[in-house]
Amino acid sequence: PEKYPGANYVIDPQGRRIRLMESNKENIANMLDIGWTVERHLLDGDIVLFYRETPAGTEADNKHVRVISTDNGSTFTDKITVIDYTDDNKRAYPMIAYGYEEPTPYIHICWVRDDVGDGRHDLFYAYSDDKGVTWKNAAGVEQSLPLNEDSDVLVYDSGSNYTEYA
Secondary structure, three states: OOOOOOEEEEEOOOOOEEEOOOOOHHHHHHHOOOOOEEEEOOOOOOEEEEEEEOOOOOOOOOEEEEEEEOOOOOOOOOOEEEEEOOOOOOOEEEEEEEEEEOOEEEEEEEEEEOOOOOOOOEEEEEEEOOOOOOEEOOOOOEEOOOEOOOOOOEEEOOOOOOOOOO
16 A cells, blocks of 8 residues: 555445555455455556536536546546535535646645635635545545545635625
8 A cells, every 4th residue: 555556445345445554455455356346556547537427407516526547548437426515505616737746646626615605715625646546635634535515625714714895
């Protein structure tokens, strides 16, 4: 898990996603069998696709997912939800920037939430230093996916920082 290239997670046959750590890697390696999925680090040439998933029959704009292709786009992994707002009145508008800094590539995601109703928008930020597998807040603390209003990723609260001008 600490070496690149390597792996960060495995998924068991029941669909449970398990983070690989130095303390459990040998135990998990002994359990690996047919039906397990190893989520390896991304390599140059892998394709990471982020997209909005809108529920059928609604105009909700709440879920943003990512998929990965390791075979030049022929197949993609199952989707993983990165941002998810369950309230139809809360919409996330993400902007994604990719920066390459040796030896680790970073993906930065910043979004506003349009639910205040008077032109104010809260600002959220997270980044990934493993090409989108895990996400951290601005302080570098890893966050559980999906990111949402309960995640520790708010960097500007328009409610507490709002001043009305006459």
